[in-house]
Amino acid sequence: MTDLTDRLLDMTVGIVANYVSSNRLNADEIGGFIKSVHQSLATAGTAIVEDKAAKTLRDAEVRKLITPQGIRSLIDGRTFKSLRRHIGAHGYTPESYREAFGLPVDFPMVAAVYSAERSASAKAMGLGAGGRQGKKAKVQQKPKLKRRQARER
Structure with missing residues (x-):
């Protein structure tokens, strides 16, 4: 846990130092800025629960x-x-x-x-007019006989 805390403090110090070196900040605003950066880094990656x-x-x-x-x-x-x-x-x-x-x-x-x-x-084109149709029953046909069988009869 201390390793994570150390890394968090190092990142906070780095971000604040870079920001302050290139932007003007009043002395009384620096403490709040450090706190907000640290809090943002600490809560990064956690899920936000919405109402x-x-x-x-x-x-x-x-x-x-x-x-x-x-x-x-x-x-x-x-x-x-x-x-x-x-x-x-x-x-x-x-x-x-x-x-x-x-x-x-x-x-x-x-x-x-x-x-x-x-x-x-779609109705004008004839789509959906018949609804679902079941498979048509196949009519039983007599089995076709081979030529030899037909001659022998």
């Missing part, structure tokens, strides 16, 4: 994000017909996006109008 209550959005805020024409992104505030590609470009999956911004599990990724347009165009 879940502050992270979740209220229902009214979530409703404002969803309009029939588009869905507003919480990343940059722009409106999109489909959020999938946008959030994927920022390293999110739909599940991780919902979790990161405290959205409900049923938060849509596609705008209602866009979804209806896609559905209508």
Whole structure:
């Protein structure tokens, strides 16, 4: 433990000395600066626990994000017909996006109008008209006879 403490003090002294040599600092500010550098180095690499209550959005805020024409992104505030590609470009999956911004599990990724347009165009092309069809039963045919067997009959 003392080895870690010694290394921490050495790094603190090095950082403070380099900073003070090239920047002006009042004598009364140096103590606070040393303390903040030491504390920053001591807590580096530890997980930061965020308050879940502050992270979740209220229902009214979530409703404002969803309009029939588009869905507003919480990343940059722009409106999109489909959020999938946008959030994927920022390293999110739909599940991780919902979790990161405290959205409900049923938060849509596609705008209602866009979804209806896609559905209508797919139906116009004949997609999904028949639904799932089971495998057709094969009709039993008589086994084909070889030529010799056919002549002998």
